[in-house]
Amino acid sequence: MLAYTCAELIGGNGFIAAFCAGLTLGRIASKSVLQKLYEFGEAEGQLLTLITFLLYGAVMVFPSLSEATWQTWLYAVCSLTVVRMLGVAISTSSLKLQLDTILFIGWFGPRGIASIVYGLLIVEKENLQGSELMFSTMVVTVLISVFAHGLTAFPGANWYANRISNKEHIHETMPEMKPVEEMPVRLPWRE
Incomplete structure (x- = not known):
């Protein structure tokens, strides 16, 4: 800080x-x-x-909803589905993950907190053309994400667990099953 x-x-x-x-x-x-x-x-x-x-929720949502158009809502939905899923699929392509895992990460992956921070950075810029549109689009996208991902979290986690457990015969070879450290540190420790 x-x-x-x-x-x-x-x-x-x-x-x-x-x-x-x-x-x-x-x-x-x-x-x-x-x-x-x-x-x-x-x-x-x-x-x-x-x-x-x-x-x-207390400060940003209602003012932005009044400025949102149908195009804003459409872009938000596309951003949370097609754009996000495609980005996750491309960024994880070299990991050779199962399709189920890519879909799960694509749906539940990147969270809206970074979008809020970046949205506030946009608002901070005084002469940025279209900043109101970008900000309201971010707010609508995060709002949809909160509800969509919140409502599908439990059934989505169960779906993924069932899909992975049905693949017990290949568990050893799945990159998803590799053990990971709780806090991976790449620097040498100094005691």
Whole structure:
């Protein structure tokens, strides 16, 4: 937070400053300190996500709905289905995942919190042509996503679990079944 604030005060990019600060801390901190920071970051991240969605629902939705056209709604639906699924399929093509996994990740994958942050960055720019349209499109897209993904989360997770469990004969060869570390760190630890 300090790196972000300092960078913004001098006209720099707060996100890049926060990333660099985290990268530096990860290089010099011990494993026990990093584990505590990881746990704190998870809890804090969840809290900030909830607050962001609370403010999104309370402040942004109704003004943007009044400006939304049928084209905005159509683009939002296409963005959450075709564009998102295609992007996930392309970005995971080298992983050789099962079609079920690609569909599941494509539907439930990237979350709307980044869209809200980027939308706020658009609003911050004063002379950006079409910023109102971009912002209202983002709001409508996230709104549809909240309902669509929220309502399909339980049945979608059950569908995916059933589809994967039916493929027990190939479990060992499926990239989806490779064990992963809880917190993969690519830098050497310093004790």
